[in-house]
Amino acid sequence: MSESSLKQKTIGALLWNLLDRMGQQVLLFIVGILVANILSVEDYALVGMLAIFSAIANIIQDSGFSAALIQKKETTAEEFSSVFWFNLGMSILLYGVLMGCSPLIARFFNQPRLVELSAVIFLALPINALTIIQSTILNKQIRFKPLTQINLYSMTVSGIASLAMALTGCGVWTLALQPVILAAARATLLWSRENWRPQRTFRFAVIRSLFGFASSLLLASLINTCFLNIYSVIIGKLFPQKQLGYYTQGNKMCDMGVSLIYGSIQNATFPIFSTIQNERERLIRAYRKTIRFTAFITLPIMAGLFVTAGPVIRLLLKEEWWPSIPFFQLLCLGGCFTILTAINNNFIKVSGRSDGILKIEYYKIAFTVAVVLLTYREDVLTMVAGLVVTRLLVYIINMIYTAHYTGYRFSMQLMDLLPYAGLSTLMTLLLLPIGGWIENQLLLLVTQAAAGMVIYIGTAYITGSKILKDSLELIRKKKGHEQ
Structure with missing residues (x-):
């Protein structure tokens, strides 16, 4: 090809x-x-x-x-x-x-x-x-x-x-x-x-x-599934039933964004990259483009959801659901690491080293057990914050194993991520104060969403983002063909 x-x-x-x-x-x-x-x-x-x-x-x-x-x-x-x-x-x-x-x-x-x-x-x-x-x-x-x-x-x-x-x-x-x-x-x-x-x-x-x-994928998927769902079991067993309802709703809303992004990229790239699995240098180039594109899309979307969680839930759901706002915000932060980890797992699968994914899951077990033991006596939000920390630690381990099995070095991936992480952080810091200035929830949501898009795309353009330039070039070519 x-x-x-x-x-x-x-x-x-x-x-x-x-x-x-x-x-x-x-x-x-x-x-x-x-x-x-x-x-x-x-x-x-x-x-x-x-x-x-x-x-x-x-x-x-x-x-x-x-x-x-x-x-x-x-x-x-x-x-x-x-x-x-x-x-x-x-x-x-x-x-x-x-x-x-x-x-x-x-x-x-x-x-x-x-x-x-x-x-x-x-x-x-x-x-x-x-x-x-x-x-x-x-x-x-x-x-x-x-x-x-x-x-x-x-x-x-x-x-x-x-x-x-x-x-x-x-x-x-x-x-x-x-x-x-x-x-x-x-x-x-x-x-x-x-x-x-x-x-x-x-x-x-x-x-x-x-x-x-x-077999390695089966065991890895089982561990990952238990990791993703164990909090529902613990919250349902140890805390009032409503707390599980809030967590479930926050998780469900966050998963919509997570599934949209990584599901699209993962399903599309795995069969295609499998066709060039024996061309190492070409694969690494394709990996890097995929990670940059994923970070360019994922980080600002999840940051935007974190900022706008309050007005979104207050506008769309009855007051009974409003306590789910902080759950949604925390899970959006963890969602960034979930998406990037899943994309890296795709790279490892393409290389034929499904055993590597299983090894990463062993670390996930250790981190999850440690964090649950440290937080289960606290309130539910502390437990969910611990979940976010676990996902970050798992992603770091995942980057190390990806480098080992594919040649996509840790420092290389970090450099591919940092520009978009920086832009998303800047956008978040500039948007958060707006929440204290505007009381009308609809106006607040529209203002934060519009300002977020302008800030992120504007700073990406000024700083010369290659992914943004490639996307704009693709749009221009499409328009040229249509005309």
Whole structure:
């Protein structure tokens, strides 16, 4: 693949992934805000208690095989079929195990309703298993357009159904059925629009051959998922139920921004970079551009969300949710490190060293345990601040391992990040005082958002940001072609 072809494929993939993620997050945001203003904090807390179990089960049912199939240069129909039957069988087994454990989960949280909620929420597992291979094939073939359309259609169906249920008084069942409806709509569209069908064959030798690469990703993903969700378990167990509701809402809103950015970049770059995995110098150049672009986009967005958290939540959510503002702010800070860590993990995966990601996760375990032990006796916000510190420490370790496995040196990555970190910090410091001058929340939000864009883009232009220049050049070329 030539340099220009690689660039065009990367830009096209990024644009479709960005459209996919942006469309999903906009729909999720609108529906989420409307539903949150109808349901109670306690409803969100109940569903939040089951989040870690759903997340872990989703990781186990895939077991890292989708990434292994994308990373592998040549794949066969037999490999896709064997992984499909493995995913489906594992999801059915996991559903049975989770249903058997649901009384124990309910007893742990002292919430009897979790038993009946589990029966519905965990139904999404076997339905999602039906779509893993179709999604993997589309990603591997860099066919992001149909995937984007399917995701947006299914999200729209799920959103309309959720809003209808909330308005008709379904309460917490709205949140329980939402992922099930989404999974069912996505499965229906993928199976009706794509021609791939599994063969009636299963070879354990295929699973064993892929498991060498997939096993490290599986363990790393399990540790990461536990890390991301362990706070829901601890808060739900040790603190009043409303505190978990505030944390869940703050985390949900922050995840919209995080998922939009790193999901788009990660999904687009992994299959493309896998095609040039044997060209080390070319890969490093591509890595550096990706990190600079990620920092250029991520840092000001998360900083902007940190600054505007107050007016955003006060304008969009009823007063019952306002205590979630500091949770949202802290999680936005941690979100910066989450995104950059995920992009680095992509680089390590492309190099074939999935064991490196697992080693990083061991550090994450140590940091998380230490921080939880130091903060769990304090209030919830102190615990969440500790979570931010943990994510920073994990990112530093991640940079060291990325340098070791890919040749992208620690100092090199630091220099690629610092200009945008500096601009984002300057923007934040200039925007924060505005909150004390303007009382009207809508005017405050508009003023801070507009001023933030002017400050960031203006200072980036004055300081000669290469990413900004490349972006402006790309826009000029697009306009030239259209004319």
